Amino acid sequence: MSKLLEINNLCVDYVSPNGVARAVNNVSVSIAPGETLGIAGESGCGKSTLAFAISRLHKAPALISEGEIIYNGQDVLKMNDRQLRKFRWNDVSVVFQSAMNSLNPVITIGEQLTDVILAHRKIPYKQAHERSVELLNIVGIHGDRMASFPHQLSGGMRQRVVIAIALALEPKLIIMDEPTTALDVVVEREILNELYELKNKFGFSILFISHDLSLMGEIADRIGVMYAGNLIELGDAQQVFGDPQHPYTKGLISSFPTIHGPKERLYGIPGNPVNLLQIPQGCNFQERCSECFTRCKQAEPTLARVDNGNLVSCHLV
Amino acid sequence: MDKLINTTSSSAHALTKRESKFSWQQIKKTLGKAYAFFYGNPPAIIGGLLLSIVLAGAIFAPVLATHNPEKRVARPHQPPSAEHYLGTTRSGRDVYSQVLYGARKSLSVAISAGVIAMSLAVIVGVSSGYFGGKIDDRLNFLTNVFLVFPQLPLLIVLAAFLGQVGSLVITILLGVTSWPWGARVIRAQTMAIRSKEFIISAEVMGESKIRIILVEILPNLVSIVFGGFLGTVIYAMGSEAGLGILGLGDATEVSWGSMLYWAQTSSSLYTGAWWEMLVPAMALAITGGALALINMSIDQVSNPKLRTGPHIKLWHQLKKEADKRRGLR
Numbered sequence: 001m002s003k004l005l006e007i008n009n010l011c012v013d014y015v016s017p018n019g020v021a022r023a024v025n026n027v028s029v030s031i032a033p034g035e036t037l038g039i040a041g042e043s044g045c046g047k048s049t050l051a052f053a054i055s056r057l058h059k060a061p062a063l064i065s066e067g068e069i070i071y072n073g074q075d076v077l078k079m080n081d082r083q084l085r086k087f088r089w090n091d092v093s094v095v096f097q098s099a100m101n102s103l104n105p106v107i108t109i110g111e112q113l114t115d116v117i118l119a120h121r122k123i124p125y126k127q128a129h130e131r132s133v134e135l136l137n138i139v140g141i142h143g144d145r146m147a148s149f150p151h152q153l154s155g156g157m158r159q160r161v162v163i164a165i166a167l168a169l170e171p172k173l174i175i176m177d178e179p180t181t182a183l184d185v186v187v188e189r190e191i192l193n194e195l196y197e198l199k200n201k202f203g204f205s206i207l208f209i210s211h212d213l214s215l216m217g218e219i220a221d222r223i224g225v226m227y228a229g230n231l232i233e234l235g236d237a238q239q240v241f242g243d244p245q246h247p248y249t250k251g252l253i254s255s256f257p258t259i260h261g262p263k264e265r266l267y268g269i270p271g272n273p274v275n276l277l278q279i280p281q282g283c284n285f286q287e288r289c290s291e292c293f294t295r296c297k298q299a300e301p302t303l304a305r306v307d308n309g310n311l312v313s314c315h316l317v
Numbered sequence: 318m319d320k321l322i323n324t325t326s327s328s329a330h331a332l333t334k335r336e337s338k339f340s341w342q343q344i345k346k347t348l349g350k351a352y353a354f355f356y357g358n359p360p361a362i363i364g365g366l367l368l369s370i371v372l373a374g375a376i377f378a379p380v381l382a383t384h385n386p387e388k389r390v391a392r393p394h395q396p397p398s399a400e401h402y403l404g405t406t407r408s409g410r411d412v413y414s415q416v417l418y419g420a421r422k423s424l425s426v427a428i429s430a431g432v433i434a435m436s437l438a439v440i441v442g443v444s445s446g447y448f449g450g451k452i453d454d455r456l457n458f459l460t461n462v463f464l465v466f467p468q469l470p471l472l473i474v475l476a477a478f479l480g481q482v483g484s485l486v487i488t489i490l491l492g493v494t495s496w497p498w499g500a501r502v503i504r505a506q507t508m509a510i511r512s513k514e515f516i517i518s519a520e521v522m523g524e525s526k527i528r529i530i531l532v533e534i535l536p537n538l539v540s541i542v543f544g545g546f547l548g549t550v551i552y553a554m555g556s557e558a559g560l561g562i563l564g565l566g567d568a569t570e571v572s573w574g575s576m577l578y579w580a581q582t583s584s585s586l587y588t589g590a591w592w593e594m595l596v597p598a599m600a601l602a603i604t605g606g607a608l609a610l611i612n613m614s615i616d617q618v619s620n621p622k623l624r625t626g627p628h629i630k631l632w633h634q635l636k637k638e639a640d641k642r643r644g645l646r
Contacts, residue, residue, distance in 0.1 A: 013635070015628050015629070015631050015632040015635065016628055017627070017628045020631075020635075060629055060632050060633075060636075061628060061629065061632050063632055063635055063636055063639065064639065065635060065639050066639070066642070068643075075643070077643055078643050078644070078645060
């Protein structure tokens with residue numbers, strides 16, 4: 001299987017006045033062309049930090065201390081400013097969490113769309129404008145709205161505009177950092193359906209970041225689960241969702257109800273995420289794990305392949 | 318009843334605990350903050366050092382001064398010597414003692430004028446920015462009226478009209494005429510902040526307007542207010558000296574302005590007594606420079622989002638190491 005993007009042993013640190021917190025610890029994962037990779041986990045587990053690292057958006061005090069991010073044979077972390085500028089949006093585009101904040105309130109959406117195209121392509125303004133109208137049509141917004149300001153659109157429409165901007169240069173990979181969190185389920189469904197139609201049409205890959213595991217089980221090809229900066233389980237979406245191996249994944253999945261099947265008592269995961277400044281010896285999850293035993297407190301588990309094909313980092317399996 | 322006693326005793330316990338925490342840890346925290354302010358921040362170090370020298374000179378003037386600044390203590394225009402460190406004036410007064418006592422007057426005028434001006438600016442700026450509507454219209458009109466008055470000529474005319482005026486009058490005049498610029502900036506910033514969601518949510522939570530202004534809005538303005546305050550202090554110090562040179566202040570008081578006035582009237586530079594002119598001028602320049610340097614570095618502390626402090630140095634070091642590992646640079 002050829003790989004579009006390959007992340008090897010990536011570590012991202014936040015240098016704070018109280019010490020260095022490792023927000024992403026030794027994560028290795030890859031994305032194939034046309035694949036959807038989902039990254040799940042609770043708030044603060046390093047999902048967004050990972051997404052930011054891929055397009056190298058981190059600023060101080062965040063620091064990508066180790067590892068490599070290889071896109072088409074080239075290490076993103078070694079690119080100079082010009083290469084990086086070309087790489088961003090041409091090859092990888094990002095859809096951020098809240099559309100309201102990624103659109104400039106005093107510039108029309110049409111202007112913002114054409115801006116992106118003109119910044120990267122040497123084409124006349126008129127052509128860029130036509131392309132923008134086309135893009136808006138693709139995400140289901142009429143071309144007449146080109147002259148609208150962001151506040152004149154609803155939240156769902158704004159999110160669509162942001163997706164249209166992400167598609168503008170036909171990138172190979174779109175990073176979606178909780179793109180539908182601020183939207184209601186109906187709009188969320190509409191947008192995801194559109195997105196998948198577009199994906200079939202253009203054939204890009206998606207790195208989908210969300211805390212919504214059920215949504216992820218439906219749309220992703222593979223799912224990675226993160227906890228306290230570590231990738232603890234990675235595998236086929238059906239396998240991770242239907243046959244989780246790591247106690248944390250099991251906990252996540254038993255935290256929300258199934259629509260079909262018997263009514264069962266829901267179990268959350270007790271406790272709070274571990275403080276990244278005081279990481280215990282051994283497994284990060286030991287304090288909240290119901291099946292913790294002596295070895296968990298001594299050695300850190302590593303990712304290993306288990307029977308159903310998942311990669312799991314736990315001493316139990 | 319039992320419960321009541323229990324709760325009071327426990328709250329008293331909590332209180333003592335907090336107090337004991339307050340004394341030691343608070344001091345440690347404050348010291349840490351002061352350290353973070355000066356660390357890797359040369360303007361702050363230099364400015365703070367210069368200003369503390371000037372302030373110490375002003376505060377300990379009675380101890381440090383060698384002579385009575387208002388008495389004739391030697392023959393006129395003696396050059397600097399062991400007896401008179403910075404020489405004497407035309408009228409035989411000790412320049413070193415005068416510059417120390419003059420710092421008291423000049424600094425107190427400048428700082429009080431800064432406090433008056435910035436208080437007015439905050440009151441006018443925040444209320445017109447936050448309340449809007451008619452209040453804004455009227456206060457903005459007032460601000461604009463004060464803004465179009467040319468300040469220094471106005472000061473000169475007022476001072477001349479009132480005759481030779483004491484430092485108190487000059488302080489009030491400077492304070493009352495130099496607030497509009499600050500008020501405008503604060504008004505604009507308040508308008509930007511008041512439409513933010515945390516203000517709206519504070520309104521929804523039923524917080525009083527006073528609390529919203531004092532607790533929600535003002536902390537966001539600290540760097541602007543403090544920057545404006547230091548700017549006004551520099552300006553007031555210059556204006557006080559300017560009025561003094563023109564002879565519009567009280568020439569019998571010892572201040573840097575009146576020292577310059579006497580140095581000029583005795584044409585000290587022509588007669589070769591450079592020390593009489595240069596010493597107060599240097600004192601003004603050093604104090605102004607120190608305040609400007611502090612003003613430059615103040616934003617780094619009052620704005621928590623700005624990236625400064627010891628940990629950023631660590632970040633740069635780690636970044637360098639990571640870049641080296643990747644073969645960059």
